[in-house]
Amino acid sequence: MKHIDTHMKRILFFLAAVCLSAAASSKTLVAYYSYTGNARAIVTELTNQISADVVEIQPAEKGLHYEANNYAIGTQLLNAIKAAPNDASSYPAIDPVSVSVSDYSTVIIVTPLWWSQMAAIMQSYLFQVGSQLAGKQVGLIVTSASSSISGVVADWKRLVPNANYLSENLWINNSNRSSMPTLVANWVETYGLDQTDNTAMPINVIVGNKTFSATLADSETGRAFAQLLPMTVTMNELNGNEKYHYLDSSLPTDSYHPGTIQAGDLMLYGNNCVVLFYETFSSSYSYTRIGSIDNLSGLAEALGSGSISVRFEKTTTTENLTPALSQGDGGKFLRNGQVYIQYNGQMYNVQGKQIQ
Numbered sequence: 001m002k003h004i005d006t007h008m009k010r011i012l013f014f015l016a017a018v019c020l021s022a023a024a025s026s027k028t029l030v031a032y033y034s035y036t037g038n039a040r041a042i043v044t045e046l047t048n049q050i051s052a053d054v055v056e057i058q059p060a061e062k063g064l065h066y067e068a069n070n071y072a073i074g075t076q077l078l079n080a081i082k083a084a085p086n087d088a089s090s091y092p093a094i095d096p097v098s099v100s101v102s103d104y105s106t107v108i109i110v111t112p113l114w115w116s117q118m119a120a121i122m123q124s125y126l127f128q129v130g131s132q133l134a135g136k137q138v139g140l141i142v143t144s145a146s147s148s149i150s151g152v153v154a155d156w157k158r159l160v161p162n163a164n165y166l167s168e169n170l171w172i173n174n175s176n177r178s179s180m181p182t183l184v185a186n187w188v189e190t191y192g193l194d195q196t197d198n199t200a201m202p203i204n205v206i207v208g209n210k211t212f213s214a215t216l217a218d219s220e221t222g223r224a225f226a227q228l229l230p231m232t233v234t235m236n237e238l239n240g241n242e243k244y245h246y247l248d249s250s251l252p253t254d255s256y257h258p259g260t261i262q263a264g265d266l267m268l269y270g271n272n273c274v275v276l277f278y279e280t281f282s283s284s285y286s287y288t289r290i291g292s293i294d295n296l297s298g299l300a301e302a303l304g305s306g307s308i309s310v311r312f313e314k315t316t317t318t319e320n321l322t323p324a325l326s327q328g329d330g331g332k333f334l335r336n337g338q339v340y341i342q343y344n345g346q347m348y349n350v351q352g353k354q355i356q
């Protein structure tokens with residue numbers, strides 16, 4: 001893309017920076033410590049269900065056996081904290097954590113229970129960052145063998161004062177561990193943390209009399225683009241490999257250097273230029289992914305060599321949804337930024353998939 005002058009680029013860069021910082025402020029961080037893998041398994045399940053960055057807290061001293069000699073080291077570490085909880089030197093050293101909690105609006109702590117308290121290693125992390133979590137939404141997931149978690153909750157409130165605590169903590173123990181995925185799903189649903197409604201969305205890209213199925217990225221950019229549909233635009237030709245169109249409004253950006261552009265990539269250049277690539281080539285430019293065409297067959301031929309009208313529309317699989325709406329017996333609902341449609345007492349997403 002070379003059709004933007006330097007001044008315009010500066011404005012675009014500024015707008016992109018604004019968009020990026022806005023995006024950052026609604027992100028979720030999952031911070032966990034795990035000695036034998038149970039907390040890690042919860043985090044794996046959790047991040048299958050929600051969009052979140054993950055940071056693992058690790059002790060600086062490696063190879064310790066906290067459970068040896070009837071959990072002697074664990075006991076020792078916890079006793080030191082208990083003796084002087086306000087003294088930084090009471091807490092076991094941890095590896096430096098590069099992620100800054102200030103970039104997140106929600107922070108979920110996943111920790112084992114040790115002797116009915118929060119595992120010492122996680123206490124070290126929260127002692128460092130707890131005050132920065134004030135006012136943020138914070139959640140707690142605890143894994144134990146069997147002991148109940150009130151002591152861990154007390155540690156959490158002491159180390160993370162003045163936060164906006166999720167009212168219900170999730171407790172996974174040996175007797176409910178086999179249901180962990182469902183328990184996690186119910187917990188994230190309770191707080192609207194789940195992104196399951198935002199899974200990659202199929203759309204149609206219609207050029208002339210040819211319809212190409214495409215999939216939007218499961219990202220803020222993909223979702224913002226979906227909000228614009230249906231949309232018919234004139235796309236201009238550039239360099240024999242792309243068609244582009246400047247939107248009237250900007251979309252959230254999360255740009256990267258793809259290196260190789262693949263035919264069928266649907267990208268955002270800057271924050272408002274939609275680019276549909278129809279050839280594969282290497283590029284030094286950076287883009288934000290909007291989505292990609294699923295079936296490339298005939299795409300280059302359909303797009304041709306000049307400007308062309310292209311229609312983007314959501315794929316609707318429930319044929320009777322539209323008449324129902326036009327007769328006025330359907331209702332539209334907005335949840336987590338997604339539109340849902342009620343029809344005959346059932347809820348559908350805009351792709352026509354029944355969701356309850």
Ligand SMILES: Cc1cc2nc3c(=O)[nH]c(=O)nc-3n(C[C@H](O)[C@H](O)[C@H](O)COP(=O)(O)O)c2cc1C
Pocket residue numbers: 033034035036037038039040066067071073074075111112113114115116143144145146147148
């Ligand atoms: C030092 C230490 C102390 C523990 N104390 C308890 C305890 O008091 N009650 C309990 O139910 N489980 C206790 N456990 C077991 C862990 O809480 C449990 O196995 C947890 O799921 C481990 O999580 P992880 O695999 O992520 O490390 C303790 C484990 C360790 C290492």
